[in-house]
Amino acid sequence: MQYIGRFAPSPSGPLHFGSLVTALGSYLQAKSCFGKWLVRIEDIDPPREVKGASSLILKTLEALHLYWDDEILYQSNCSERYQAVLQSLLNKQQAYYCNCTRQRIHNLANKIYDGFCRNRLLSVKDKDQLAIRIKQNHPVLTFTDKIRGEQTAQLADALEDFIIHRKNGLFAYNLVVVLDDHEQGITEIVRGADLLTVTVKQISLYQLLGFCIPTYCHLPLVLDKNGNKLSKQNHARPIDLNNLKELTVQALQFLGQKVPKDWQDATQQQLLDWAIQHWQLTNVPKQNIQLATNIG
Template identity: 65%
Template sequence: MHSIGRFAPSPSGLLHFGSFITALASYLQAKAKQGEWLVRIEDLDPPREVAGAAKHILTTLEKLGLHWDKEIVYQSARLDEYQHILDQLVQQKRAYYCDCSRQRIQHLPHHLYDNHCQNRHLKPSVDNSMAIRLKQNHPICHFIDNIRGRQNITQAVAREDFTIKRKDNLFAYNLAVVIDDHYQGVTEIVRGADLLPVTTKQISLYLLLGWQLPSYYHLPLVLDQNHNKLSKQNHATPIKLDNIGQLMVDGLRFLGQPIPEDWQDATPQQLLMWAISHWNIDYVPKYDKMFNYE
């Protein structure tokens, strides 16, 4: 099968070292298999977006030599497709409206939704203020991650009817990401380990829709000095492009990859080509780790 990978940043901030790691690893995994590497801008949550961030992310990728193979997909341009599939799920009684408050769910055991609205047969409200949940008929309790091995979750988590459209009328990540990865033909999903908990939900949606499952590779998270995930929410410093060669080497070291002895004499593009030819997913660490990036 032809390998297709992707990098799917949200424009909620500029690229930091953690998101660079995801971009680099997904690129190398695809290119080492002579596959395609795609880029998708996940701009589904306007209140969280930073003006100009999407353009800056794409410019940064180009400067790093990480060039995508097909046209950029913007989730904000695909709302009709999400709604079409959502409508089908509701009509087929595979999804239902839910008016439960966040406070109610917070008071439930382990904060897991109890599928309270599944048989209430609610109708859509005039102001669209209800969520829509997927009726969980394909509960997935485990899957194989190609970096971390078998991943297990409890039956209670697997059977939870999860949100596919939010109360604020925004499409949920778990719905949009599955639809778009299928639409783009993605065969290998290389992303951060913070998304491990939602993977079984996404697999269950793939199965419900009858679509071919991709392979999953969850990368270690970059931790700061306080052992917190490096993220835009934690105000991670954007990567600097004044020494791309050093940045590339830092990224390869974090990913456990070999480094050429004379890397200081290589151009960033030569480093990238070397990294593709020596890429080995088996060397990627299985656990999150601190990394001092300056």
């Protein structure tokens, strides 16, 4: 089976150094395995989108010479496919409607949904005010991450009937990421460690839907000088398009990789070609890393 990896940014702003680490790590892992590297724009949450961000993200990837190998998938074009799966799960009684508020769940002892609506059979006529939850009958408790080793989920978290369609009419990330990775034939998911905790939920969906389960590699998160994840929400500095080669070298070093001694004399493409040949997944740090200064 051919290796197929992906990079799946949301268009909530321009790429930053943390995004570069994820993009570069997923690209190098795919290319070192002689595989394909795909790009997906996760534009399924319009309220969080920034106008023009999708095109800016793609422009930045091209400037970095991180070229994708197939047509870009935009989640905003996939609603009919998502809805068909959602309806199938409801028809098979593998999912159900829920009207619990965030406040009610927040007031529970462990703040994890307790299955309150599982057997209430809420009326479909009120579905515009209802979320849809998966009926979790086959929880996944552990999985192996190729960077961090065996991971064990909290029992209550693994048992949760999690949301797959939100009250505001938007499809939930945990559903669409599984549907799209299957649709694109992704064999290995390389992404940030902030998604470690939801991986067991997603694997349980793969099993429920009868899909082949990909392998997982969760890269270390880039933390700012205050210990927070570098993110658009935390006003991370956008990637400087005039400083791409140095940023690529810094991302390689962050990922525990060697860099050529004469990298200043190399072109961006030569630097990437060298990095592919010398990529070592075993050298990627297992822990998140805090930066002393902001990078952009």
